[in-house]
Amino acid sequence: MFKAATDKRVATFFAEGLEECEALVVCDLLFRSGIPVDKVSITGNIAVTSSHDVTVVCDRALTDEDFSFDDYDLLFLPGGMPGTKNLRACEQLTDAVTAWTQAGKDIAAVCAAPSILAELGLLEGKKATSNPNFQSVLAEHGATVLNDPVVVDGNIITSKGLGTCVELGLTLTQRILGDKATEQLKDKIVYMR
Amino acid sequence: MFKAATDKRVATFFAEGLEECEALVVCDLLFRSGIPVDKVSITGNIAVTSSHDVTVVCDRALTDEDFSFDDYDLLFLPGGMPGTKNLRACEQLTDAVTAWTQAGKDIAAVCAAPSILAELGLLEGKKATSNPNFQSVLAEHGATVLNDPVVVDGNIITSKGLGTCVELGLTLTQRILGDKATEQLKDKIVYMR
Secondary structure, three states, X not given: OOOOOOOOXXXXXXXXXXXXXXXXXXXXXXXXXXXXXXXXEOOOOOEEEOOOOOEEEOOEEOOOOOOOHHHOOEEEEOXXXXXXXXXXXXXXXXXXXXXXXXXXXXXXXXXOOHHHHHHOOOOOOOEEOOOHHHHHXXXXXXXXXXXXXXXXXXXXXXXXXXXXXXXXXXXXXXXXHOHHHHHHHXXXXXXXX | OOOOOOOOOEEEEEOOOOOHHHHHHHHHHHHHHOOOXXXXXXXXXXXXXXOOOOEEEOOEEOOOOOOOHHHOOEEEEOOOOOHHHHHHOOHHHHHHHHHHHHOOOEEEEEOOOHHHHHHOOOOOOOEEOOOHHHHHHHHHOOOEEOOOOEEEEXXXXXXXXXXXXXXXXXXXXXXXXXXXXXXHHHHHHOOOO
């Protein structure tokens, strides 16, 4: 049973060919912490199939008439291929991400997805990380690439891959709810690092 | 695209109210390693909804006429509540798990699910672990409870919770494919521990 611990709300964007666990592990940690999170399909179809052939039923679609970015406080872009290419090709999303990030609102991306932020020109002069295979794209677009599991520079939070998604979920929880909730979350998931 | 690296096959059992990421993170790691893994619904419905209200479409159902445990080499029980209670209440599954485990075949369980193995009498005299909230059940049924992220005792592999599921997936990969494939998998997921 979900009990909201905040009125802040997170949108996680699902494209065909995403890495479903990068999306779902972060959603899972937010859910456990009482942070409302919507799984938003960008495909027009509420059921989205991952790069690992896992079909997840989302909560809503970007094409829903009542969809509004104003409903959210943090946007999260999971990685995977071709999921990242599909997110990148969705103008409704990338236009909003650009305006959102430039307005100083919180955005998170993991694995290949930080390359979207780079290509949109949003990582110029910023510290960031990504899957090692995409770090050259970040560097080409003016980012200072770090090798930490999660890198926070102002409103931009980036992470490396599935192996760092628990740490990404903990970072987002800490950001929204603070240290005490994050320590409680670590206990809930039996965090042993 | 999936490329099989082995003819061994894993079944992961999905009950209503499971922790979807405990199931899916392990499936994800196996998939990436080329180990065929089926998501098997125990509900009669191919779409199963988790304790976090995430609906996942499984590959097949335990009630399918052509379902056979003989198709598999390793069975995996994810945790969550009431998912674990629902797995425990499924006689078709628990009867098979008992015969399977007693025959020395590989079985894995995480979080609350090792309590199923305990209650079936399968952990008597065995080393095992689980979510801390269920360790008393293991001890009451004769298990020696350890606090490692993953405990392997013969054919029985147990783990603690979502925070240890990457380690569980790595352990299963190592068991099925060996060290080299496991090191490659660590690189793929950007394992940083």
